[in-house]
Amino acid sequence: MPDTPETQEKDRGKEQPRRRQARGERRIAQLLEAAASVFCSSGYAAASTNAIAREAGVSPGTLYQFFPNKEAIAIELGDRLMHEMRETYGAALAPVDPATPLADAVGAVVDRFIAFTTEHPVFFALMKGPDTPGRMAEEHDALHSTLVTRIEELLGSLLPDASAADLTRMAHVCLGIHKAGLELVLTHEGAEREAYVREVKDVLIRYLEPLAGARPGTPDERSAPEA
Amino acid sequence: MPDTPETQEKDRGKEQPRRRQARGERRIAQLLEAAASVFCSSGYAAASTNAIAREAGVSPGTLYQFFPNKEAIAIELGDRLMHEMRETYGAALAPVDPATPLADAVGAVVDRFIAFTTEHPVFFALMKGPDTPGRMAEEHDALHSTLVTRIEELLGSLLPDASAADLTRMAHVCLGIHKAGLELVLTHEGAEREAYVREVKDVLIRYLEPLAGARPGTPDERSAPEA
DNA sequence: CCAGAATGCGAGCGACTACTCGCGTTTGTC
């Protein structure tokens, strides 16, 4: 009889999450926190599961009680980060109000993403490295595509005559600038970090402003260089 | 008697390059080429010495006849790349003629670096990864510092009133933009690649142009967007 | 209170790594 409840359970839910006690949930959170720390300082590939377990103060066997393999740790971490990002900054991904001045729109988006990344440095660490595993890269690509599409929409409202290829290219350039800026911002602290944030915004605004032409807004309000 | 010629040889020249036959030099070039290919597709850390030897069509033992360890392969590769870059594009690092229009100066430098990187993709691969070994990172930092200094000099001639901190920050931003642009350029081919090159130049020119103020040159000659 | 599940441990397994060693082959030199 192949239809015993056990068999059905194993066949139906591909990876039915076994019943967890409160203790287990705490361990999972603890392990993910440790993994974030280790990933952040070593990158994904160089991070060893034994090191993660040690950082969390548990044995390797305990780690594998809650995660089937190393990749699953990164995936779960990525899922939680994505979820929190969508929950906290979902508005930053929404189509922008065409009445908003360009400088304000760019500034707001950059501020939000920089705030999220400085609070969760592991997010950048996992996205940067070329050593991220299969499903992780997929998630990254998905986020990347989402952002490119949003930027394309914004640019399309500014440049109705531009071709789709041009819009896509410009969107990729904007994302590239933002990513390079993130790296610079994260390597500085305090006032210097603030200065870099302003600089990144200026780069984006000056790149996009000539394209906007005669638009409503206050183009002179952009932050001026100290010189 | 510790002063036998053999002892002196071992003590004096730290790693006296043993006498090579023409065959050996060929093998070294062959191994470096194979290493470049493997580093390029896997990054430094993920590249295995056995894979490099296999790619070169030799045994692991042969590889270690010419290189003391894995790091030495990357270092020798880096040294040869640096040497070739300085030899070929040394002029691009020299102080710019203040009479050159900004757009031309930026365009020339970007063109040269992009040409070098597309011809030697392993250069970018080794510089990008966070997994590069000790001396490799030092070389990268040295090149980075050199470039920052050159850009600071250029910016200083444009903005005599700016503070040193501001100049350094702007130089880092310029380098970051260039690096991000390189990544975009390398992931495209043909006409699309050309379009990205133009875009990167525009980003830099529009970032720097407002700072130059009323300068001689032909500011309207910069490439216009297709829109 | 007690059976069974969830949790926890850490020695250990197989696979992979950078790297070595002993021995045979090729090459330059006198």
Next chain:
DNA sequence: GACAAACGCGAGTAGTCGCTCGCATTCTGG
């Protein structure tokens, strides 16, 4: 042609990695 040095090989070494397994402990539903 002989001798030494350079070249070439590939099985083998020690170490690390992700991951497993058997067994002890703690929790929880009935």
